[in-house]
Amino acid sequence: MTLSSTASGLFLIVRRSLSQHRLSTLVTVLSAAFGCCLVMAVFSVSSQSRLAFGGRPTGFDAVLGAKGSALQLVLNTVFHLETSPGNISWHLYERMESDPRIEAAIPYAVGDNYHGFRVVGTTQEVFTAFREGGISLSVMDGGRFFEGERREAVIGSTVARKTGLRVGDAFLPSHGFSEHGEHHREEVLVVGILESTSSPADQVLWMPIEGVFRMEGHVLRGAGETFEPHAGVEIPDEHKEVSAVMLRFRSPQAGFKIREELAREGADATLAWPISQIMIELFEKLGWVHRILTLVAYLIVIMASGSILACLYNTMNERRHEFAVLRALGARRRSLFSAIVMESSLIAILGVVLAFPLYVGLLFLATSLIRSQTGVVLPVFSFHPALVLAPLGMVILGAVAGIVPAFKAYATSVVDHLTG
């Protein structure tokens, strides 16, 4: 008998109390749910972003670009954010391209956009060298990669979806990085749409670099003085310039050596390497945001358990009579104690159960925000230890919150409350 029947008695008492105090049950369950949900979200979003941004997202190890901030170079070429810090000469690209220690060197020329999406001038090699999760870029059926110097473009899947451009359509790029820039007068033909990579590459329109050079209104300053390319006339290499060169090394040592060489020569360029390290540094700089969010989430959890404590404590006076009667019926002090701890734990458990759908909703919002801002798709449903630890912690805190009111129940005097 006793253990299970006592438990069923306690459960009846807990259930009845929760339904008797519906409003405070609802409020405390919701606060536990929000607290737990927030802790899970803060931890899993930050670790997922770390993975998504801090990995080797493009398959490149380094970016060679204009002298300046390595972080700006990375943001500009990998995430297609910020403006380009400037250009470097074509011969630096050619040197990288011919270096045996370098597996792939891809030039990027940026400076135009279409409806806010970047136009990147590059070579065909980008489609094989670019890697997202080990997979290179490929066009959807019905399209092809651009060719040579033509005014052709292969566009990312997000660009296609958002702008409605399809294979065979022509578009007019605008100058600069914002969509309010001046329009060029030459149309570019869409020849292919890339399969989605769930990366910033989905937000790019890729064009042959020659096409970008020859875009009307573009001037080249590779040789110091301005040079305006003319149709049908070969551009001398000394006039060409690129915004950046994406590099993949054959070995990590190559990175050290090349950086060393460039520094020794006093080259007018910055080697942002390794990309993943630069992103991790960015996350460290943004660490305070994470710390504040974590602090807020913890505070909400503590407030939630505090509200469980306060709500239960407030019911103790009105329930003293009930406790006294139960004691007179043979309930032990520790049974009443257990009932209250059960009740506070159950509130926390209900909160935790509710926290999961809230978490999914919140993460959906957060990831679609990150996706629209950066093109990076975070794996919402990937596992994180916080998904277990936060609910567990919430339930433990809920149980702890029950202890103070439980002592009050424990101390109920039968004689005091049953006379008359």
Place this chain on the structure above:
Amino acid sequence: MSSTAWSNRREAGFGSDEKIVILTPPEVVSFLMSLLKIQDLKLSYSLPSGEEIPILDIPDLQIGEGEQVALSGESGSGKTSLLNLLAGIQTPTSGAIRIDGNDIAGMSEPERDRFRATHLGYVFQSFQLLPSYSALENVLLGMMFGPGPDVGFATELLTRLGLADRLGFRPKQLSMGQRQRVALARALANRPRIVLADEPTGNLDPGHKQDAIKLMRERCEEQKAALLLVSHDPAVIARFERVVKMSELNRQQTVHHSREV
């Protein structure tokens, strides 16, 4: 020996007004089957000043198996304190209380709780039903801390007390008489050896009192539970074969109208 034991009479009605009264010497009663036995029971409260206020001083009281006893006395005579001691809700200052062979005065608090749940039924003056539970749940709750919930038996008890159509009703949806019967069902639910009733008719109309007492006595007899009923109502006491006067039982005659603690 106190005179109270001598007043222990057994009545047997044979359908006529004639009553056969058997007088039993107290030694024989105690030798036969004494369910409850109190010896030199003393209870006193100590004031913060250190002063001791004696409440009870009962040299002897015995109740046999299945016996029904009325305990009469004015308020403040220590009746409720005595019931609390018997129920193990309070502990005596000194002396022994044996119920069914167990010395409850020597038990720990959890043991007394357990004993109360398994051996005793208690009917309170104001019934003390739990307002947020239905009639059936009130009865079941008592069982849950004792031998375990038995919906069948709880339903049967309530049904036999005329509450078959009131099982799901909350106490405030019930009349006073119905509440009293729920309280009785709860007291009987764990098949106690003795039912303690503290002014159980205090809240009932005079017209219902006799019925209530009759029902209580019948049910106790049926379940072979002894009954110790406390009342100051002469009409209630009059029906009992054995009446113990608090004034005769308790040597501590000072009447305290003070707190009952």
